Amino acid sequence: MSTDVAHEEHHHGPPKGIGRWLFSTNHKDIGTMYLTFALTMLFVGGASAMYIRAELFMPGIQFMEPDFYNNMVTNHALIMVFAVVMPAAAGLANWMIPMMIGAPDMALPRLNNLSFWLLPAAAVMLILSTIVPFMPGTGTAVNTGWTLYPPLSIQAGMGMDFVIFTVHILGVSSILASINIVVTILNMRAPGMTLFKMPMFCWAWLFTGLLLIIIAPVLAGGVTMLLFDRHFGTSFFDAAGGGDPVLFQHLFWFFGHPEVYVLLLPSIGVIAMIIPTFSRKPLFGYKSLVGGMAVLFTLGLVAWAHHQYTVGMAAGPTTWFMIITILISIPVGLMLLNFMMTMWRGAMTFETPMLFAVSIVLMFSFAGVTGIMLAVVPADLEYHDSMFVVAHFHYALIPGALLGLFAAAFYWLPKWTGNMYDERLGKIFFWWNVIAFNLTFFPQHFYGLAGMPRRIVDYNPAFADLNMLSSIAAFAYGISHLLFLYIVIKTVKGGVKAGNKPWEGAQVGTTGLEWDLSSPPPFHSYATPPVVK
Amino acid sequence: MNYIKNKIASATGVVSSLLVNNAYANKYNLPEPADPVVQQIFDLHMMTSLIATIIMVIVTLIVVYSLIVHRKDKGYVPDQNFHKSWFGRWAWLLVPIFVLGVDFAIAKSAHHTLDTIFDEHAEADMTVKITGSQWKWSYEYLDSGVKFTSNLNKDLTPEDEFYLRDVDKPLVLPVNTKVRLLHTTTDVLHDWWVPAIAFKVDAIPGYITETRTEILREGTYRGQCAENCGTGHAFMPIVVKAVSKEKFAEWRDQQVAAAAAAAAEASSDKEWTMEEMMAKGEEAFNKTCAACHQVTGEGVPGVFKALKGSAKATGDVKVHIQTVLNGVAGTAMAAWKDQFNDLEIAAIITYERNAWGNNTGDVVQPKDVAAER
Amino acid sequence: MTTHDQYFVPEGSKWPIIASLGVLTLLAGVALAINHIQGATLMIILGFIIMGTLFFGWFGEVIGESKAGDYNSQVDASFRQGMMWFIGSEVFFFACFFGSYYYLRELTLPYLGGEGHLGKTHMLWENFKSTWPLLNLPDPAAGIKGQYSEAREAMAAWGIPALNTAILLSSGGTLTWAHWGLKKNNRRQLNIGLVLTVLLGVTFFLLQVKEYGHAYHEMNLTLHSGLYGSVFYLLTGFHGFHVVVGAIMLMAILGRTLKGHFSEHDHFGFEAVAWYWHFVDVVWLGLFIFVYWL
Numbered sequence A: 001m002s003t004d005v006a007h008e009e010h011h012h013g014p015p016k017g018i019g020r021w022l023f024s025t026n027h028k029d030i031g032t033m034y035l036t037f038a039l040t041m042l043f044v045g046g047a048s049a050m051y052i053r054a055e056l057f058m059p060g061i062q063f064m065e066p067d068f069y070n071n072m073v074t075n076h077a078l079i080m081v082f083a084v085v086m087p088a089a090a091g092l093a094n095w096m097i098p099m100m101i102g103a104p105d106m107a108l109p110r111l112n113n114l115s116f117w118l119l120p121a122a123a124v125m126l127i128l129s130t131i132v133p134f135m136p137g138t139g140t141a142v143n144t145g146w147t148l149y150p151p152l153s154i155q156a157g158m159g160m161d162f163v164i165f166t167v168h169i170l171g172v173s174s175i176l177a178s179i180n181i182v183v184t185i186l187n188m189r190a191p192g193m194t195l196f197k198m199p200m201f202c203w204a205w206l207f208t209g210l211l212l213i214i215i216a217p218v219l220a221g222g223v224t225m226l227l228f229d230r231h232f233g234t235s236f237f238d239a240a241g242g243g244d245p246v247l248f249q250h251l252f253w254f255f256g257h258p259e260v261y262v263l264l265l266p267s268i269g270v271i272a273m274i275i276p277t278f279s280r281k282p283l284f285g286y287k288s289l290v291g292g293m294a295v296l297f298t299l300g301l302v303a304w305a306h307h308q309y310t311v312g313m314a315a316g317p318t319t320w321f322m323i324i325t326i327l328i329s330i331p332v333g334l335m336l337l338n339f340m341m342t343m344w345r346g347a348m349t350f351e352t353p354m355l356f357a358v359s360i361v362l363m364f365s366f367a368g369v370t371g372i373m374l375a376v377v378p379a380d381l382e383y384h385d386s387m388f389v390v391a392h393f394h395y396a397l398i399p400g401a402l403l404g405l406f407a408a409a410f411y412w413l414p415k416w417t418g419n420m421y422d423e424r425l426g427k428i429f430f431w432w433n434v435i436a437f438n439l440t441f442f443p444q445h446f447y448g449l450a451g452m453p454r455r456i457v458d459y460n461p462a463f464a465d466l467n468m469l470s471s472i473a474a475f476a477y478g479i480s481h482l483l484f485l486y487i488v489i490k491t492v493k494g495g496v497k498a499g500n501k502p503w504e505g506a507q508v509g510t511t512g513l514e515w516d517l518s519s520p521p522p523f524h525s526y527a528t529p530p531v532v533k
Numbered sequence B: 001m002n003y004i005k006n007k008i009a010s011a012t013g014v015v016s017s018l019l020v021n022n023a024y025a026n027k028y029n030l031p032e033p034a035d036p037v038v039q040q041i042f043d044l045h046m047m048t049s050l051i052a053t054i055i056m057v058i059v060t061l062i063v064v065y066s067l068i069v070h071r072k073d074k075g076y077v078p079d080q081n082f083h084k085s086w087f088g089r090w091a092w093l094l095v096p097i098f099v100l101g102v103d104f105a106i107a108k109s110a111h112h113t114l115d116t117i118f119d120e121h122a123e124a125d126m127t128v129k130i131t132g133s134q135w136k137w138s139y140e141y142l143d144s145g146v147k148f149t150s151n152l153n154k155d156l157t158p159e160d161e162f163y164l165r166d167v168d169k170p171l172v173l174p175v176n177t178k179v180r181l182l183h184t185t186t187d188v189l190h191d192w193w194v195p196a197i198a199f200k201v202d203a204i205p206g207y208i209t210e211t212r213t214e215i216l217r218e219g220t221y222r223g224q225c226a227e228n229c230g231t232g233h234a235f236m237p238i239v240v241k242a243v244s245k246e247k248f249a250e251w252r253d254q255q256v257a258a259a260a261a262a263a264a265e266a267s268s269d270k271e272w273t274m275e276e277m278m279a280k281g282e283e284a285f286n287k288t289c290a291a292c293h294q295v296t297g298e299g300v301p302g303v304f305k306a307l308k309g310s311a312k313a314t315g316d317v318k319v320h321i322q323t324v325l326n327g328v329a330g331t332a333m334a335a336w337k338d339q340f341n342d343l344e345i346a347a348i349i350t351y352e353r354n355a356w357g358n359n360t361g362d363v364v365q366p367k368d369v370a371a372e373r
Numbered sequence C: 001m002t003t004h005d006q007y008f009v010p011e012g013s014k015w016p017i018i019a020s021l022g023v024l025t026l027l028a029g030v031a032l033a034i035n036h037i038q039g040a041t042l043m044i045i046l047g048f049i050i051m052g053t054l055f056f057g058w059f060g061e062v063i064g065e066s067k068a069g070d071y072n073s074q075v076d077a078s079f080r081q082g083m084m085w086f087i088g089s090e091v092f093f094f095a096c097f098f099g100s101y102y103y104l105r106e107l108t109l110p111y112l113g114g115e116g117h118l119g120k121t122h123m124l125w126e127n128f129k130s131t132w133p134l135l136n137l138p139d140p141a142a143g144i145k146g147q148y149s150e151a152r153e154a155m156a157a158w159g160i161p162a163l164n165t166a167i168l169l170s171s172g173g174t175l176t177w178a179h180w181g182l183k184k185n186n187r188r189q190l191n192i193g194l195v196l197t198v199l200l201g202v203t204f205f206l207l208q209v210k211e212y213g214h215a216y217h218e219m220n221l222t223l224h225s226g227l228y229g230s231v232f233y234l235l236t237g238f239h240g241f242h243v244v245v246g247a248i249m250l251m252a253i254l255g256r257t258l259k260g261h262f263s264e265h266d267h268f269g270f271e272a273v274a275w276y277w278h279f280v281d282v283v284w285l286g287l288f289i290f291v292y293w294l
């Protein structure tokens, strides 16, 4: 088949039937699949969070064996991080990056499909890891938390092996997706679309992708060593044979700390698109934002051991990790300042995406400053492994990652579907969601300080009142997501037609090409690459 | 239900009590320090909290001002060149300098405490080795040789003030004495966390880490295990009783004497009767082994083996003794030889072999255990 | 120069989803097998069959497209960059192992032996002396999973390992020579170079197998012999695995050159495999220096 013929066929629109989805090489279809998968898994991961909160509703063991509780904590975290936030961000990248930079598709479309389809395989493995321990003779459930620290993870039963392979599959999927996105950004830009004309979302994903290429293999290596210790008699993490359990922590956090920026950066990119749009004025400090991300990238890679201040590291490395971690406030502070200064002297309106963006600026700053509190070594020797840490990271993960994805959904749904979402419902969702979120997690700071450790199934009554508040708010928070689901379905089904440029201020300040296309965009966005002046 | 009602009533008081903290005396903050280093940490914590609050106030003020004034429905005309103003041009430099200043202040104030924590030559008047195991703490006073194990007090219910915060035998320490705490564990990671008297450090199997404490006031200090250690992680409380130096010396001498007596008893040639052994064994079993094997001896299917009717507990005595002395490698079943003396092990084994219908009739004697060590 | 018209976007492909199924079957099978669940071997075999078909199918498709001239220079650049980043991620995979090795050997073993910041750890292992290669263990009787048995002697660097270094380095040379041949359109030089490279690769592998046998049986250096065995087999094992994969890819390339594929200017497939092979080479150098020699 010659290229020309193949090319002709592309104009006939999407292939028919289920094959369109199963075998897709189209960036928008794959993006949609990523987003659908992420939304589905949000409810799975959320359901385990609801279990957690129900168990912690009051002191005493409500309805969970301790091991099952910790298995839920493990699953909750793994699902939220790897099956909700990362796939959703990858879905956005798939949908938007080719459209923004004027590419016909992703650079490696078949590989793109592979990165997606590995995710359901990983999800099946993860679910198996929870089911397996119910069968007799398979040992304890995966009760380690998502950090999988040995020797507990060596004691755990067969479910652990499924988790280890889950991590392998997820790692391969992330690496392939990242390679694809990085190559797309570097190699597929339309003529004239220089790097510094790109929409900020592309920059954010460029750094994210590079981070993943560096860190995902290290996690894969780490869990491989765990597998060997479990089954093949090696002693990497066993002092009796000359090893050290702390080594695993170093490997995990060499991955894990940059990983939090992997979760954060795509949402930062989204906010950097939304705030200029609804402030009707160009992004303040485009270049410094790029620079900030570059610095964050660098510092993020050498700050990992701030999760391990309590393992008895020597003074030298401890001080290094503390200082590097505190310095991270500089690039992140700069990013947030840029957002605030973009709003400053703008002409703001407050559609749902903007509401989310503004609340993110505030709530993520809060997560950041509690992060700085944690970074101070002596103080962390008290905070570590308490609910204070849990409060910090939910403030970081939910505003810093999840809400950014919600904002992106509202912002781009009109483009994707051609229909406007219901603004009134959107606003209700926003207020409900953000208020319930704060009521859930703000109190955790206090019962954490008062001495409640994390990952415990049962606790002393001194922490009871605030835990009950947390739990009630968490249920309200959880239910709010059903409204989100409803809004999305309603928008996909129909609604007021959105124009090519549904937002008055869209495209202010960057040359992103997505708004030049129709809404919804044609199956193949650009037959011939557009030229950017 | 009454419980829930009470709690809802008190929950309404939460918001106000957050503002008026003293009413609850640190119910929502780190506990009141009772150690000089913890005091420094507490001050550091209050300072960073204050900085965090100030930064949040600044950020909020800027955003809220902007939200109120710079809005389209107020007819505000956007300043399209703001990012090209002098501030727009220099913000990338000014902001980092400002933040660097704050960062420096924070790091600087942590510096002194860090030096204290990492002081390699710190002196200590006594040393206690703390060993975590699934799921209890063992203490050994290296200077006097006193050692004992501390277990969760299982009699309390969720209504009790010290539910999950009480043990059968607390760690007793003298006040105004520099104590070095050495941490290790026999199985997985644990973390001995009593926030008022010492910062925490992980206990790592095969390694020894170290903290220090110098308790300033007499009293009872409570904490719990802070590193996920599996099934019983929530059930590993720590209680430290700080007493005057004199009382401590008295207590210590008692313990030394009691230990000597117990050792003498264990190594005496006395033939123990079934009744004596069953009574001793039941007590020790329920305290230590029932955490996994349950009081009924039925264990937890698939996780902790049943001893009721188990092949080992009814078969060859020697194998049974070996199992208890050395544990089962690769499982949660630990080696118990260092925790119990021969008499105790003999009693536990006798109990296991005769309770729950394991009616083997064997009475194991301390010397049988000694022979297997 | 890249041209921007007609970027090749393949039609829908069934291979990715098959790959996903294959990976799932294979890994679930392995997870069951290492826990001694019956019937797991069947799953593994099935997994391998799916993966095998997949590789033939997928690469066949790509080769077909390549031969049909579907790929313009921009597509070619995507492939190149993709391969570069992939090798980049492999670098970090090995960096993880080398880093662990350094950490264990230089930082924590001395702790166990009573030196450094956590030296008081020695209290727990009073008879242990930290040495490298580690032939005595802190406590051979007490493994988390079963017991360890100490290795009797250390691996010597200047026997087979040195020979293997020479072999692998020269295979890099022959491969480059083959590439020169390809660029000059000297097919004979290309084919001979490739055959030599494959032969050297296979020799390397066979020697490695021999050495493993020796280590296992004569030296008692096994996966169970504590940290030294662990590190040794982890690093050389994953390297060996990469050699096998690289050699198979080289054979595939050889098959294609014999069929007359590739031209002077357009031979991404060849180059990708060559890069990979050179990468495997460099890793070996690291291994030889740090694991065998120093």
Ligand code: HEA
Pocket (backbone or CB within 6 Å): A147, A260, A261, A263, A264, A306, A307, A325, A326, A328, A329, A332, A333, A334, A336, A364, A365, A366, A367, A368, A369, A370, A371, A372, A374, A375, A376, A380, A383, A384, A385, A389, A392, A393, A396, A397, A400, A401, B055, B059, B099, B102, B103
């Ligand atoms: C999106 C995710 C995300 C993000 C962005 C962050 C961001 C940061 N985190 Fe957080 N963190 C997590 C997710 C995240 N974290 C998770 C999941 C864990 C727990 C994992 C586990 O154990 O399971 C964790 C745990 C964690 C710990 C370990 C706690 C412990 O276990 O004891 C520490 C310690 O240093 C820390 C610090 C920081 C810091 C310094 C930042 C910085 O990046 C924050 C920088 C931002 C700001 C500082 C705010 C903006 C700046 C200004 C307004 C300028 C002025 C500010 C100052 C001068 C202070 N985090």
Ligand code: HEA
Pocket (backbone or CB within 6 Å): A042, A043, A044, A045, A046, A047, A049, A050, A052, A053, A073, A074, A076, A077, A078, A080, A081, A085, A144, A145, A146, A147, A390, A394, A397, A398, A401, A402, A440, A453, A454, A455, A456, A474, A475, A476, A477, A478, A479, A481, A482
């Ligand atoms: C992106 C990541 C992410 C996200 C979004 C969340 C979201 C939530 N998390 Fe979690 N969490 C983590 C990452 C995340 N978390 C991590 C990394 C850990 C550490 C794990 C470890 O220690 O190893 C953790 C741990 C953790 C704990 C600590 C457990 C412990 O240490 O004992 C708790 C407890 O409150 C908690 C609660 C919640 C809640 C209530 C939500 C909510 O936001 C969830 C809300 C969403 C839904 C609920 C959607 C589903 C909606 C329905 C199903 C509708 C029906 C609703 C009802 C039945 C009410 N999480």
Ligand code: CUA
Pocket (backbone or CB within 6 Å): B132, B135, B189, B190, B191, B225, B226, B227, B228, B229, B230, B232, B233, B234, B236
């Ligand atoms: Cu011991 Cu948690």
Ligand SMILES: [Cu+2]
Pocket (backbone or CB within 6 Å): A256, A257, A260, A304, A306, A307
């Ligand atoms: Cu971190």
